[in-house]
Amino acid sequence: xxxxxxxxxxxxxxxxxxxxxxxxxxxxxxxxxxxxxxxxxxxxxxxxxxxxxxxxxxxxxxxxxxxxxxxxxxxxxxxxxxxxxxxxxxxxxxxxxxxxxxxxxxxxxxxxxxxxxxxxxxxxxxxxxxxxxxxxxxxxxxxxxxxxxxxxxxxxxxxxxxxxxxxxxxxxxxxxxxxxxxxxxxxxxxxxxxxxxxxxxxxxxxxxxxxxxxxxxxxxxxxxxxxxxxxxxxxxxxxxxxxxxxxxxxxxxxxxxxxxxxxxxxxxxxxxxxxxxxxxxxxxxxxxxxxxxxxxxxxxxxxxxxxxxxxxxxxxxxxxxxxxxxxxxxxxxxxxxxxxxxxxxxxxxxxxxxxxxxxxxxxxxxxxxxxxxxxxxxxxxxxxxxxxxxxxxxxxxxxxxxxxxxxxxxxxxxxxxxxxxxxxxxxxxxxxxxxxxxxxxxxxxxxxxxxxxxxxxxxxxxxxxxxxxxxxxxxxxxxxxxxxxxxxxxxxxxxxxxxxxxxxxxxxxxxxxxxxxxxxxxxxxxxxxxxxxxxxxxxxxxxxxxxxxxxxxxxxxxxxxxxxxxxxxxxxxxxxxxxxxxxxxxxxx
Amino acid sequence: xxxxxxxxxxxxxxxxxxxxxxxxxxxxxxxxxxxxxxxxxxxxxxxxxxxxxxxxxxxxxxxxxxxxxxxxxxxxxxxxxxxxxxxxxxxxxxxxxxxxxxxxxxxxxxxxxxxxxxxxxxxxxxxxxxxxxxxxxxxxxxxxxxxxxxxxxxxxxxxxxxxxxxxxxxxxxxxxxxxxxxxxxxxxxxxxxxxxxxxxxxxxxxxxxxxxxxxxxxxxxxxxxxxxxxxxxxxxxxxxxxxxxxxxxxxxxxxxxxxxxxxxxxxxxxxxxxxxxxxxxxxxxxxxxxxxxxxxxxxxxxxxxxxxxxxxxxxxxxxxxxxxxxxxxxxxxxxxxxxxxxxxxxxxxxx
Numbered sequence: 001x002x003x004x005x006x007x008x009x010x011x012x013x014x015x016x017x018x019x020x021x022x023x024x025x026x027x028x029x030x031x032x033x034x035x036x037x038x039x040x041x042x043x044x045x046x047x048x049x050x051x052x053x054x055x056x057x058x059x060x061x062x063x064x065x066x067x068x069x070x071x072x073x074x075x076x077x078x079x080x081x082x083x084x085x086x087x088x089x090x091x092x093x094x095x096x097x098x099x100x101x102x103x104x105x106x107x108x109x110x111x112x113x114x115x116x117x118x119x120x121x122x123x124x125x126x127x128x129x130x131x132x133x134x135x136x137x138x139x140x141x142x143x144x145x146x147x148x149x150x151x152x153x154x155x156x157x158x159x160x161x162x163x164x165x166x167x168x169x170x171x172x173x174x175x176x177x178x179x180x181x182x183x184x185x186x187x188x189x190x191x192x193x194x195x196x197x198x199x200x201x202x203x204x205x206x207x208x209x210x211x212x213x214x215x216x217x218x219x220x221x222x223x224x225x226x227x228x229x230x231x232x233x234x235x236x237x238x239x240x241x242x243x244x245x246x247x248x249x250x251x252x253x254x255x256x257x258x259x260x261x262x263x264x265x266x267x268x269x270x271x272x273x274x275x276x277x278x279x280x281x282x283x284x285x286x287x288x289x290x291x292x293x294x295x296x297x298x299x300x301x302x303x304x305x306x307x308x309x310x311x312x313x314x315x316x317x318x319x320x321x322x323x324x325x326x327x328x329x330x331x332x333x334x335x336x337x338x339x340x341x342x343x344x345x346x347x348x349x350x351x352x353x354x355x356x357x358x359x360x361x362x363x364x365x366x367x368x369x370x371x372x373x374x375x376x377x378x379x380x381x382x383x384x385x386x387x388x389x390x391x392x393x394x395x396x397x398x399x400x401x402x403x404x405x406x407x408x409x410x411x412x413x414x415x416x417x418x419x420x421x422x423x424x425x426x427x428x429x430x431x432x433x434x435x436x437x438x439x440x441x442x443x444x445x446x447x448x449x450x451x452x453x454x455x456x457x458x459x460x461x462x463x464x465x466x467x468x469x470x471x472x473x474x475x476x477x478x479x480x481x482x483x484x485x486x487x488x489x490x491x492x493x494x495x496x497x498x499x500x501x502x503x504x505x506x507x508x509x510x511x512x513x514x515x516x517x518x519x520x521x522x523x524x525x526x527x528x529x530x531x532x533x534x535x536x537x538x539x540x541x542x543x544x545x546x547x548x549x550x551x552x553x554x555x556x557x558x559x560x561x562x563x564x565x566x567x568x569x570x571x572x573x574x575x576x577x578x579x580x581x582x583x584x585x586x587x588x589x
Numbered sequence: 590x591x592x593x594x595x596x597x598x599x600x601x602x603x604x605x606x607x608x609x610x611x612x613x614x615x616x617x618x619x620x621x622x623x624x625x626x627x628x629x630x631x632x633x634x635x636x637x638x639x640x641x642x643x644x645x646x647x648x649x650x651x652x653x654x655x656x657x658x659x660x661x662x663x664x665x666x667x668x669x670x671x672x673x674x675x676x677x678x679x680x681x682x683x684x685x686x687x688x689x690x691x692x693x694x695x696x697x698x699x700x701x702x703x704x705x706x707x708x709x710x711x712x713x714x715x716x717x718x719x720x721x722x723x724x725x726x727x728x729x730x731x732x733x734x735x736x737x738x739x740x741x742x743x744x745x746x747x748x749x750x751x752x753x754x755x756x757x758x759x760x761x762x763x764x765x766x767x768x769x770x771x772x773x774x775x776x777x778x779x780x781x782x783x784x785x786x787x788x789x790x791x792x793x794x795x796x797x798x799x800x801x802x803x804x805x806x807x808x809x810x811x812x813x814x815x816x817x818x819x820x821x822x823x824x825x826x827x828x829x830x831x832x833x834x835x836x837x838x839x840x841x842x843x844x845x846x847x848x849x850x851x852x853x854x855x856x857x858x859x860x861x862x863x864x865x866x867x868x869x870x871x872x873x874x875x876x877x878x879x880x881x882x883x884x885x886x887x888x889x890x891x892x893x894x895x896x897x898x899x900x901x902x903x904x905x906x907x908x909x910x911x912x913x914x915x916x917x918x919x920x921x922x923x924x925x926x927x928x929x930x931x932x933x934x935x936x937x938x939x940x
Contacts, residue, residue, distance in 0.1 A: 082791070082796075083835070139797070352792065414791065443793075494790070
């Protein structure tokens with residue numbers, strides 16, 4: 001009876017039903033039901049997310065999904081953020097753009113993370129996609145303002161241009177003037193990463209003027225405080241604003257102008273920027289504080305009393321604020337204040353102001369985080385840099401915040417033990433994984449033995465991403481994680497004594513993950529070769545900048561190892577310091 | 590929270606930043622690797638007498654991979670990693686999850702997995718009692734049932750907790766004095782940039798952030814004699830090379846060091862053997878050959894300064910150089926003709 005029902009639906013109906021299914025996971029499930037559903041689904045999939053650009057080839061994507069309108073690609077491994085991946089490693093987007101230019105004339109959205117984007121790629125985008133709307137380059141590099149000029153000039157209906165945290169070669173500030181006068185469609189513009197001279201302010205003003213739908217604007221440092229008021233007055237509909245430079249000599253008329261401009265923005269909910277902040281100008285924000293849900297002060301070298309003052313002037317702040325990023329200048333006292341005012345806080349990130357200093361420069365300890373965990377039970381996501389921690393504090397945090405989904409703790413000095421008992425922090429992190437049943441992401445630090453991994457393997461059933469550094473005693477640690485963490489997708493390890501045994505014993509696990517990164521560990525070249533041989537669905541890449549790994553004995557540990565599942569086979573754009581362990585590739589050597 | 594032992598707190602804080610914390614904490618606490626998976630007992634015997642050093646050292650023989658044919662013997666394998674249920678590390682055991690046709694493999698995999706599960710279920714629910722974490726290590730007797738291994742751990746921890754701090758206190762005076770002395774030595778030596786070696790990529794902060802914070806602190810005139818922030822990455826390009834590299838100028842203190850590092854980095858390019866995969870061999874130039882190439886007429890090292898001008902590297906004192914250098918370029922000598930000839934001679938001497 002049910003079978004007949006399935007066949008009785010015409011394709012159009014199924015297509016319509018599928019159009020309500022947005023999540024990739026669900027769509028993938030739908031496509032597995034039967035051949036006809038697979039066919040229908042693939043023709044109507046409009047959005048594709050590729051977490052590792054080398055896991056699949058552009059041609060394969062195009063073949064399966066012929067009508068894509070939006071694509072998201074990620075390139076380099078996460079540890080590239082910390083300079084562990086040498087330049088030239090890969091992650092080039094050009095080939096993707098070239099193939100999609102022919103296959104997806106209606107492609108409207110490209111979102112890239114950690115990829116190398118050249119001006120040539122940008123020019124190709126500008127030329128090829130008539131309906132191009134959204135370009136997000138998150139932590140990308142390789143392009144200059146010339147490429148941006150091409151995008152600005154050609155993309156008539158551009159809605160979003162977001163360059164957050166990318167490295168842009170500054171050649172000229174006039175690219176903004178390339179937006180034609182007819183371009184009025186901008187909704188989001190993030191140029192916060194640009195250097196000092198890369199923006200023509202008058203062009204920016206005119207652009208903001210003629211885009212009535214502009215909701216999100218992040219300026220760069222070159223835009224000085226006195227200019228902010230001008231921009232805000234032209235865009236009172238802004239919801240998300242990143243100030244440029246927030247420093248100037250205190251002048252009453254500048255201040256009142258600024259305060260007035262802020263107060264005219266009735267929709268403003270999110271603030272960032274604040275480079276070189278002068279605390280005297282903070283009160284200009286008081287009128288919008290009651291509405292703020294997100295505040296990013298992580299570039300503002302703001303002292304604790306000023307933050308407390310800001311928070312205390314906003315009686316309703318407690319109900320709306322749910323993201324704060326601050327420098328640890330805010331100190332424990334500032335965090336305690338936050339904890340008592342911002343009951344709805346969901347995400348906290350505290351960055352170090354002096355990460356390389358030997359002595360702590362501010363009084364920020366584990367107490368600040370404990371205070372926030374006590375005061376903010378809705379806390380879900382934590383990124384915290386500090387210089388000392390204790391198991392007791394971690395247990396308290398775990399018990400107070402069982403809803404944590406992301407917990408990243410960085411104790412600045414590697415292998416720091418519990419400062420009270422001098423024990424490893426195994427029990428503390430164990431408590432985190434035990435109590436926070438929905439924990440998806442975890443970053444470890446401090447002195448840790450294999451036991452912490454036992455706890456993680458036992459309790460971290462929903463853990464998807466784990467970052468490990470300077471931890472563990474033996475292969476047992478790695479084995480616990482690989483054999484116990486059922487949902488594990490990304491594992492990145494550096495400077496741990498993990499070797500061949502755990503890796504080889506859990507080789508099959510690697511096929512269920514997106515990727516594994518291991519650097520400065522103890523995995524031998526022989527083991528890498530063996531993995532490459534035996535696991536055709538994995539790309540096993542050895543990175544070594546000093547000499548080829550086969551110039552040394554096989555038992556010698558490799559410097560860096562990156563393993564990822566792929567249906568595209570070994571890649572063709574490897575630089576000389578990356579060796580593929582794939583058998584087929586070897587023959588060519 | 591119980592207050593720390595007298596004398597330990599201050600020491601503790603200074604120890605936190607001391608480079609010798611690793612060996613002290615390991616020896617003082619005597620944490621040993623235990624067989625806490627609850628598998629074969631004989632393994633625990635082996636591990637009990639093994640000091641941490643052996644566990645940490647790479648036993649190269651043990652990691653040596655051999656194709657273990659059925660019936661072959663691997664005499665000298667370490668037995669500490671006995672979760673595989675045998676001392677042999679033959680291939681079949683290592684790859685229990687190969688294509689399921691292989692019945693032997695999947696069964697050994699199953700045994701490994703159940704073994705683990707057994708161990709974990711024993712451990713589950715007994716590990717985390719608050720009392721333990723509050724530093725007294727007392728495991729309620731009713732809960733220390735079968736898991737011998739687990740019991741061992743908690744008992745060990747209890748004893749360790751009592752002994753540990755005491756041990757540490759005894760050992761500390763000499764070590765902390767030692768490190769303090771070291772630090773004053775280093776801080777007196779004005780040419781050394783920091784009191785300890787910079788670990789690459791640690792702490793894990795995106796370079797975007799450290800860069801913006803750097804310029805921020807410079808603008809605010811907050812640099813009060815402290816050593817500058819840890820990294821100063823600049824791009825290095827080379828004529829004819831298909832992509833850029835990055836170097837951290839703070840890793841070097843002289844032009845000579847920078848030059849050798851660049852030579853090593855770009856050695857693969859100079860013989861035209863870079864680029865597309867499939868080119869024959871990856872012969873690395875010997876350093877002397879490359880030096881000749883770089884010091885000879887072929888290439889010169891240039892940099893772009895803060896004003897956007899291209900200069901030959903080597904003219905200015907090193908400290909000034911790293912302040913003003915925005916990027917580096919290895920140019921063919923022919924292209925560098927426009928740069929001051931006087932400086933060119935100078936750079937040949939220095940580099």
